[in-house]
């Protein structure tokens with residue numbers, strides 16, 4: 109059965125919608141340029157609403173240790189999701205903070221999957237995400253999709269998840285096409301960048317459970 113992570117949550121009502129709809133993971137973004145960036149206080153308030161059966165994932169872009177420490181404490185994080193972070197740094201973060209680590213691999217062409225291979229044994233999960241354009245302010249969370257066929261026949265070096273441009277209208281096909289064990293969405297359950305929509309969250313989770 110495929111489970112779902114709803115990422116970039118920033119309000120109690122949309123967090124509650126994700127939990128009520130059956131999300132396995134909820135994502136809190138700690139990256140200042142993002143419209144979904146959370147303060148530590150906001151993260152603490154949201155984290156307190158999350159039951160034990162749902163994992164709290166902190167989303168970071170090549171983070172420093174002090175940011176990680178404060179976010180882990182405030183957001184009571186269960187998982188660290190790292191974007192644009194070198195393998196050596198991923199290993200150091202995992203060793204220092206003693207939490208499961210997901211590493212994003214940005215995909216546009218088949219050759220981009222080469223970046224997944226050195227992650228074997230270093231990460232707890234690889235998150236295949238669409239590569240954002242050169243110079244974009246965000247490495248993810250832009251609602252971009254990649255060609256899922258690029259994953260055909262690829263020997264995944266670690267457990268994995270699929271993200272990038274998913275929504276209630278395409279997630280069933282994404283699961284059918286790739287066999288993803290976890291799907292991850294942000295823009296596809298928003299009414300505007302950074303504004304989550306409880307109705308879209310419910311529709312997304314219903315689609316995932318029907319797949």
Ligand SMILES: O=C(O)c1ccccc1N[C@@H]1O[C@H](COP(=O)(O)O)[C@@H](O)[C@H]1O
Pocket residue numbers: 115116135137139142143144167168169191235237246247248249250251252271272273274292293294295296
């Ligand atoms: O959502 C963000 O603002 C963000 C910021 C920095 C790194 C990653 C971010 N989001 C991640 O992007 C993917 C896909 O998002 P989308 O559904 O295509 O909008 C997802 O994993 C988010 O965790």
